[in-house]
Amino acid sequence: MLPALRPHLAACLLMPVALWLTACSSAAGSGEAGGEPKVTSTPALLQTAGIAYPLDGYAATYEEEVTLKRAQNILVTQCMAEFGFKYQAPEPPEATKSAPNSRIYGVVDMATAARYGYKAPVAAGSEPQKQQVDLSEAETMVLRGPRNQKPDTLPRSLEEAKKKKTKTAMVNGKQIPAGGCGRKSFLELYAPTAQSVDALYVFNLKVEANSRTRKDSRVLAVNKKWSKCMATAGYKVTNPMDPAQEIGLANDALSSPAAINAAKADVACKEKVNLVGVWYGVETAYQKQSIDRNAEVLDLAKRQLSDRLKLAASLSG
Numbered sequence: 625m626l627p628a629l630r631p632h633l634a635a636c637l638l639m640p641v642a643l644w645l646t647a648c649s650s651a652a653g654s655g656e657a658g659g660e661p662k663v664t665s666t667p668a669l670l671q672t673a674g675i676a677y678p679l680d681g682y683a684a685t686y687e688e689e690v691t692l693k694r695a696q697n698i699l700v701t702q703c704m705a706e707f708g709f710k711y712q713a714p715e716p717p718e719a720t721k722s723a724p725n726s727r728i729y730g731v732v733d734m735a736t737a738a739r740y741g742y743k744a745p746v747a748a749g750s751e752p753q754k755q756q757v758d759l760s761e762a763e764t765m766v767l768r769g770p771r772n773q774k775p776d777t778l779p780r781s782l783e784e785a786k787k788k789k790t791k792t793a794m795v796n797g798k799q800i801p802a803g804g805c806g807r808k809s810f811l812e813l814y815a816p817t818a819q820s821v822d823a824l825y826v827f828n829l830k831v832e833a834n835s836r837t838r839k840d841s842r843v844l845a846v847n848k849k850w851s852k853c854m855a856t857a858g859y860k861v862t863n864p865m866d867p868a869q870e871i872g873l874a875n876d877a878l879s880s881p882a883a884i885n886a887a888k889a890d891v892a893c894k895e896k897v898n899l900v901g902v903w904y905g906v907e908t909a910y911q912k913q914s915i916d917r918n919a920e921v922l923d924l925a926k927r928q929l930s931d932r933l934k935l936a937a938s939l940s941g
Contacts, residue, residue, distance in 0.1 A: 660840055661909040669901035670894065671733060673726040678911040679833070682922045683826040684929060686724060690716050695936035696809045700767070703805035707766045708796045711759075711805075729900050730865045730890070737891045741883030742868040762795050769804035778803045781818050782811040813932060821925040829918065833910035837903065840910075846902040853893035859886060864899055 669675075684692060697713035704711035727744060731737050736745065759767065769778075770793050779785035779802055790802040801808040814823040822828075837843055850864045861867040867890060873883050894900055915922060 660842070661913045663842065663905045663909045665908075666898070666905040667901045668898055669904055670891070672728050672900060672904070673724075673733070675725050675728075675904065677725075677830070677908060678915055679826055679830050679922075682915075682926045682929070683830075684933075688929075688933060691936050691940070692813065692932060695939045696813050698939045699809035699812050700805050703801070703808055704763070704766060707762075707798055707800075707805075709763050709766065711763065711767065729894070729903050730867070731887045732891060732894060732900055734888065734891045737887035738884060741879040741887045742873060743878035743883070765793060765804070766795050766800050767804050767806055769800060769802065769807060773803065778807065779811070781815040781820055782808075783817045785811060813935065819924075821921060821928055825921065825925055829914045829922075830911070833907055833914055836910050837907040840906050843903055843906050846897055846899050849897040850893050850899050853896055854889060857889040857893070859889060864890070864894065 693716040697715070700713050701711055726733070731742060765771075773792070777790070779788050779790065785802055785808070788802070792800045792802060794800070810823075814820065847862070847864055851862050854861050854867070859867070859871060861870040863870060867886070868878060868883065871883075871886050873880070873886070877883055
């Protein structure tokens with residue numbers, strides 16, 4: 625049986641349309657346990673910008689996510705127009721050419737550490753977009769659905785919505801879709817049928833693999849080596865992913881001289897003990913294990929992503 629849209633996702637769909645991709649994430653994975661997988665390769669690795677993982681092949685790229693977001697905006701606009709409203713959803717940021725995973729294991733680039741310390745550089749085009757304002761009460765209700773709607777009662781696929789025909793409020797002589805135009809557009813794009821794979825399924829598997837990686841004996845061992853190296857540099861820290869808090873750096877001091885010195889020591893120690901290579905090898909092994917256990921659903925998710933992108937292309941064309 626394929627996984628249905630999870631209750632937390634149903635709740636997410638009540639949020640403003642432009643926020644759901646970034647706000648609606650889950651730490652829940654497949655729930656499958658097992659022993660530590662065999663690591664077939666531990667590369668000597670420091671830079672992480674652009675590195676790929678096994679599960680990446682089943683998920684949308686950043687550029688594809690932007691394309692899908694624009695497609696969903698078009699569907700929302702069309703739905704709102706059916707009620708007589710001229711609504712324009714905020715444009716998502718332009719897709720950037722910045723490499724993904726650049727800080728998946730914290731600060732790893734010496735040049736970046738020397739310039740920014742622990743402060744993450746802002747990629748061009750990634751500035752948050754302003755939300756449309758001054759919506760009337762009727763427009764808000766059509767966009768998001770009636771206020772008294774209960775997330776657990778909302779349809780989880782477009783197919784279910786058409787069969788269920790939940791009674792909602794009327795606006796301009798037309799019944800509002802369950803969950804409003806925001807939810808309807810999501811279901812059209814991400815859950816057209818009851819066989820649609822959870823939109824967060826691949827993401828959840830990645831989160832699960834990363835969580836298991838953090839507890840892996842090989843990763844714990846290399847973390848200790850890194851911590852010992854940092855101690856010789858004058859820093860008492862245990863978390864290589866984000867040591868800034870342990871060091872005592874405030875958010876407004878992440879690029880201060882003290883932060884830059886600490887970040888440079890951090891990168892040097894990661895290189896010395898090959899922390900990134902060990903983490904990458906272990907996390908890759910867990911992702912491969914996850915693929916083996918969930919191959920059927922992942923293959924379906926990949927096919928459905930392809931169909932989704934075709935629909936998006938037809939809308940923008």
